[in-house]
Amino acid sequence: MNAVASIPHPGRALHDPRPIDWAAVAHDLAGLNLITAPGTRKRLSRDFHWYSPILTAQLADRVADLVVKVGTEDDVRQVCATAAKWKLPLTVRAGGTGNYGQCVPMENGLVMDVTSMCRVLDMGAGWVRAQAGACLRDIELAVAETGQALRMWPSTWHVATLGGFIAGGFGGIGSFRHGILRDPGNMLRARVMTVEREPRIIELEGDEIQKVQHAFGTNGVILDVTVALSPAVEWRHCTALFPTYRGVLDFAQAACRPDIDLFLLSTVEARFSPYYTSMGARFPPDRHAAFTMVSPGTLPAFRALVAAHGGHISVAGTEAELLAEGLPPAYECAYNHTTLQALKVDKSWTYLQVAYAQPFDPAVVQRHLDIFGDDVLQHQDFSLAGGEHGTFGILLVRWKGIEHQYEVMREIESQGGCQIFNPHVVTIEDGGMKAIDSQQIDFKKRSDPMGLMNPGKTRGWHLDMATER
The missing domain is CATH 3.30.43.10 (Uridine Diphospho-n-acetylenolpyruvylglucosamine Reductase, domain 2)
Structure with a gap:
């Protein structure tokens, strides 16, 4: 007291x-x-x-x-x-x-x-139910005993939790194979508690979960979530090197085909090399890289495709084998882990997130390389979204102040149908959705009628919507 x-x-x-x-x-x-x-x-x-x-x-x-x-x-x-x-x-x-x-x-x-609410509650063929505070890596280890695996997870899965991933995530490692979180079949069920004088529990199933998915915790406390599983695969973590970044992007596009089974496909240009300090000659500063997770059965086809595009494979092994050699797993060289690796070495960077028009045109990235020079480093992730292949960028941007940051954003959006998902704002809508999600706001009226949850994170809620003031 x-x-x-x-x-x-x-x-x-x-x-x-x-x-x-x-x-x-x-x-x-x-x-x-x-x-x-x-x-x-x-x-x-x-x-x-x-x-x-x-x-x-x-x-x-x-x-x-x-x-x-x-x-x-x-x-x-x-x-x-x-x-x-x-x-x-x-x-x-x-x-x-x-x-x-x-x-x-x-x-x-x-x-x-809620990190102490970390139990795996139940699992069966094709699904697992866990509390919101359960670490995703721990869930993966639990379901591995049944020969199954999570469909997707963020690169920070050793710390990130299931509830946080649902409330704030979009996709991640595994999205190349299984799409983004809100694609059908990935999220199965969620239990949510309301914020009222007499709190209630609301159960959501299937598409209903989108009422709380990527809502930034503004409309109900996620208690537990049931997500889909797939049969476990001992993925081979491969690094493929190419003499030009255009060559990497052409390879990545060609790899988006059904006879090559990938869990991850991420490309980074050569100027990232100094930030991957443990890779040494496996990622030299004169080569551009594709980081992948490949199923063993399609590894021969993958190797042939790399060679056909003028590349060579510098790393290929299971996660355990890479770690034994002091090398990072492929997923720590992808998504926003690329930004983290750079910031460990050089604090003068920040980042931007970009969605490219489909079908993806690598010439757009080449134009950005020419325009921005050393101010912007290119990194693209390839994914399924809505059943179609999509390409997303997490770019390193040299921090030169707010005006420069927004100049870069305007230039990118002026070309080739690019859309910025702005990571320098706190509201859901301004960060990327660009529109108020009415079903999330309608659900907030039910689950948080006073508007108490995470205020300031959504432009869709106004004080006059509160049932009590």
Whole structure:
């Protein structure tokens, strides 16, 4: 109680100017693990938004008034009821590996940490059900005992959780084979708790899960999720090197064919080489690279395709074999891990996300190489989306200030049907959706009728929508 009273600012209820009686709030949260130490509250109010200098500055002073760690559904119910009683802003967090400030509390208030809700609850042929705080790598290890595997996961899966992936993710490793998260058959069922004085549990199935998928935790607390599984494959992690980046992209397009079974296909230009410090001669600075995960049965066809495009394979092995040689698995050379690798060496980079018009034209990337020079480094990921092959870029951009960043964005969007998914904003819509998702807002009216959840992260919710103020 005394620790709560020591919080350095009084806080306030959402839509209510009166100070909060934090001692009374602590009484309502009795029995739960309350975190009041300033340093720990700050750490648990952060994610990987530091990839963006813009968000780093914008979110610097956003810190929870109180962090609550929960381990059971009853704990969650107690927190949700308390938030509703006091009209406290409530932000849910787990592994905190998101890049867009999804779990940063814009209005301070409560942060609820669900990482202790980490059990794999059940599994069967083609599916697994796990709690929201379950680490994706741990789920993979559990289902491996049945000869199955997750269909997709982020490159940070050693830390990232199932609930966080559903609430903030789009696709990831495995999307080349299985599409993005919201494609049919990937998400099967979710259980969500409402934020009300008497919280309820709502069950969503199939396409209904899109009401909370990529909603940034703005419309209900995800308790557990059932996702699809596929038969396990011992993928071969391969690095293929080419003399030109255009050659890498031409190869990647040619690899999008049914007789080559890939789980991952990502390309990076030679200027990334210094950031992959453990690869040495396996990724030299005069060669451009494709990082892939290939099924053993189609490895001969893959090798032939690499050779036909003037490339050669410098790495080929299982994940265990690569790790034994001190080499990174292919998935740590793809998606936003490329940005992380660069930032470990050189803090002057930030990044942009791009969706390219389909069918993909590599000439668009070549034009960007010519226009931007050393200010922008190219990296493309190849994926299925809606049953069609798509190409996405996660580009390294030299940080030269906000104006330069937006000049680069405008130039990219002016050519070849490119669309920017802006990682330097906190709202769902401005980051890439470009439009308000009405079904997510309608669901928020049911699941968060006071508008307490992660305020400031969606432009679709307005104060006058709240049923109580």
